[in-house]
Amino acid sequence: MPGLPLPQSLNQNIGCEYAYPGSTGQAFRQQLRTALSPDEKLTAEKDLALYCKPVELYNIIQRRAMKNPLFIQRCLLYNIHARRKKRIQITISLSGSTNTELQTHYVFPLYVLLARPTSNLSLEGHSPIYRFSRVCLLTSFSEHGNKDNSEATFIIPDVKSLSTSRACNHDIIFISCGQVGQSNGEDNCSGNHVEDSSLQMLEGKCSWGKIPTNLLASSLESCVNLSLGHIVELASKVTMRPSFLEPKFLEQDSCLTFCSHKVDAVVRSPLFLHSCLI
Incomplete structure (x- = not known):
């Protein structure tokens, strides 16, 4: 999913969090949290918040694009229909x-x-x-x-x-x-x-x-x-x-x-x- 990349330090620490499913992943994440210092946890939360904002925006745009055609295409269609009606x-x-x-x-x-x-x-x-x-x-x-x-x-x-x-x-x-x-x-x-x-x-x-x-x-x-x-x-x-x-x-x-x-x-x-x- 597109978005802003995480910092290098965060990739090294929590990048493998998404690679272990199930109970193994939970145990690894628990170890990761205990290994992080309070400053590192705060930095990770800030980086995650920065990452989620563009991802959420991307998801909103994607949902709108699936329901409606592109804005430029709709404008062209409106112009064509309006021009035909004017004749x-x-x-x-x-x-x-x-x-x-x-x-x-x-x-x-x-x-x-x-x-x-x-x-x-x-x-x-x-x-x-x-x-x-x-x-x-x-x-x-x-x-x-x-x-x-x-x-x-x-x-x-x-x-x-x-x-x-x-x-x-x-x-x-x-x-x-x-x-x-x-x-x-x-x-x-x-x-x-x-x-x-x-x-x-x-x-x-x-x-x-x-x-x-x-x-x-x-x-x-x-x-x-x-x-x-x-x-x-x-x-x-x-x-x-x-x-x-x-x-x-x-x-x-x-x-x-x-x-x-x-x-x-x-x-x-x-x-x-x-x-x-x-």
Whole structure:
């Protein structure tokens, strides 16, 4: 057992005390006590007290370590769990009852992207260049399809992080090609997750709109239910702008942009979206 070593004189006198078990050891200890002078006995007791203190501390630490994980490990686990809890899962769907003016073949397939602009500068008639991290494909209203075809799910930062400059740059982008490319992308997707190769086929006319995540943050700052872990439902209106999708940047870091010069300014009905946040 670890602890402070006994002095050399004490080792010579009583070091063999622990080597004789039973009656032999008792007899030897009795002889040892009678052989020690009062000063030597006092010194031995002091040395033993000094030895026992670190041993007792070691035993206490060992018992705590057996019952609980290491302090640093527990701190790391707490940080990981807390960080996971702070993130928000958002599920977006399109309801047919709130989009009565829209016809299915003019809306679907609807691509939903979580993206952020690479810079705040953009050319006239062009949107910023967006770099996206995940793409989902919606092919039906929420009442008429399963979750894989009618819901898009993303993980976004927590409300406090959404107010920071880096996180608030993220946008949820919606791309609708209407009757153009009705079957595009359906062969290159798993569930509602779309591969980049399918987006390269969407070059041309489309309608697109976006929901900035900082707008979500402003709506959720005063929401008590979300902080308590309850599901929060939000209704959003997205204005769809006619544009020309230019996917030439897809081969470089998953980027795309929209150009409004190549299309006629045809007004499209807005999309009314339903969002669930956990």
